[in-house]
Amino acid sequence: AAASKCMVSNISGLKVTGGKDTTILSWTAAPDATSGYNVYKKWADGQYTLIENVPTNSYTINIAKDAVKYDDFAIKGVCNSGEGESADYTEA
Numbered sequence: 001a002a003a004s005k006c007m008v009s010n011i012s013g014l015k016v017t018g019g020k021d022t023t024i025l026s027w028t029a030a031p032d033a034t035s036g037y038n039v040y041k042k043w044a045d046g047q048y049t050l051i052e053n054v055p056t057n058s059y060t061i062n063i064a065k066d067a068v069k070y071d072d073f074a075i076k077g078v079c080n081s082g083e084g085e086s087a088d089y090t091e092a
Helices: none
Strands: 015-018 022-026 037-042 048-054 058-062 072-079
Touching (some): 058 072
Antiparallel strands (some): 015 022, 022 058, 037 072
């Protein structure tokens, strides 16, 4: 019998913390996200692109000196090496 697909709850508690040269996205750790978290960038057309899978509940965005830029990001929890992912994007 095939193993059933794992389920990950939606991510909550997303915060954005700005620094001098970085912005840090952080969120409440999800115990069922056994394979980390997928960080997505949301484009102007509403489409999401996977940027990176991270093992912990934070992601650092490096910012060019004196640059002001606004982008939308989203997070999903991942389980069993990508077998399952949160149903909804948690956006920042």
